[in-house]
Amino acid sequence: MGKWLFFVLAVSVALGLLLGSFGTTAVSDREYHYESINVDISILDNSDIKISETQTFVFTSGDFHYGFRWIPTDRLESIDNVEVWEGNQQYQLNPSVKEWIDIRQETGKSPGGDNYAYTTWTEKGKFWIGWWFPETVNSNRTIELRYTVHGGLRINSPADQLYWKAIFGDRDSYVGSSRVIVHLPQPVPPQQLSIYSYGVPATKNIVDEQTIEFLTGMIPAAEELEVRVYFPHGMVSGSPPAWQIKLEKQEAYNNEVKPMVNLTLTLFGLVIVPLLGWLWIRRAFRRRGRLPGIGMAPQSQYSPPSDLPRHL
Numbered sequence: 065m066g067k068w069l070f071f072v073l074a075v076s077v078a079l080g081l082l083l084g085s086f087g088t089t090a091v092s093d094r095e096y097h098y099e100s101i102n103v104d105i106s107i108l109d110n111s112d113i114k115i116s117e118t119q120t121f122v123f124t125s126g127d128f129h130y131g132f133r134w135i136p137t138d139r140l141e142s143i144d145n146v147e148v149w150e151g152n153q154q155y156q157l158n159p160s161v162k163e164w165i166d167i168r169q170e171t172g173k174s175p176g177g178d179n180y181a182y183t184t185w186t187e188k189g190k191f192w193i194g195w196w197f198p199e200t201v202n203s204n205r206t207i208e209l210r211y212t213v214h215g216g217l218r219i220n221s222p223a224d225q226l227y228w229k230a231i232f233g234d235r236d237s238y239v240g241s242s243r244v245i246v247h248l249p250q251p252v253p254p255q256q257l258s259i260y261s262y263g264v265p266a267t268k269n270i271v272d273e274q275t276i277e278f279l280t281g282m283i284p285a286a287e288e289l290e291v292r293v294y295f296p297h298g299m300v301s302g303s304p305p306a307w308q309i310k311l312e313k314q315e316a317y318n319n320e321v322k323p324m325v326n327l328t329l330t331l332f333g334l335v336i337v338p339l340l341g342w343l344w345i346r347r348a349f350r351r352r353g354r355l356p357g358i359g360m361a362p363q364s365q366y367s368p369p370s371d372l373p374r375h376l
Contacts, residue, residue, distance in 0.1 A: 179197075244277070
């Protein structure tokens with residue numbers, strides 16, 4: 065009886081471990097990548113930025129229900145007019161999507177079912193867009209995010225500036241290719257434009273006097289692409305946003321005040337501190353008087369102690 069009970073328990077434990085490993089594998093083996101991420105950026109006359117991101121996902125293993133995208137808010141004032149599309153299917157705003165995503169991440173369950181929905185929220189200096197779709201296995205989905213950025217341009221004479229992280233780095237999978245298009249509010253002669261990109265290598269093209277193109281090949285996981293375009297000041301209305309004023313004050317301090325502070329501290333450490341130390345030591349000796357033997361005539365080597373008679 066004892067041996068039989070032990071056998072049953074052993075089999076039960078083995079089956080439990082086996083089924084548990086299958087369950088874990090099913091969750092951990094979700095694999096996907098981006099076929100492409102294409103971004104269309106339009107600078108409007110009022111200095112707003114209208115953006116469309118088209119992300120094509122390729123789901124190769126496991127089941128999928130959601131996606132999300134966050135945008136840092138330290139260099140913009142606000143984001144609104146958010147829309148999420150999949151072809152002709154417009155996702156509906158539903159605040160429950162954030163909860164659905166949290167439950168999915170924690171338990172693997174699918175509380176949102178077959179809904180096409182999205183929501184937005186702000187947390188820890190990031191603006192989030194999260195969306196939910198019906199279960200997807202071994203298939204593709206192309207999601208388009210549309211939104212408007214207010215206060216995202218840096219406005220300053222002689223040139224205003226667009227500086228935008230077009231391909232985000234918060235990814236655990238690669239992107240096959242990307243194309244970023246920037247539309248200027250008015251035609252600009254090429255010699256009046258300055259164009260830069262940072263992160264992964266990108267080819268830069270001036271398509272026409274109002275359109276700039278950035279092209280990349282494969283982008284590894286966690287790597288990003290930032291684009292920067294300088295264009296003549298006065299093409300857009302608006303004043304410098306609050307974040308720019310704060311940044312320029314910090315830049316002015318770093319360029320003008322901080323070097324003087326550092327020089328002063330260096331001189332203080334190399335000159336003033338040793339000088340003060342020498343003066344302190346000198347003053348201390350003066351307070352104590354002269355050291356024994358200094359300024360006194362030397363006694364004979366064979367002189368008797370002062371309390372004994374000199375002549376016997």
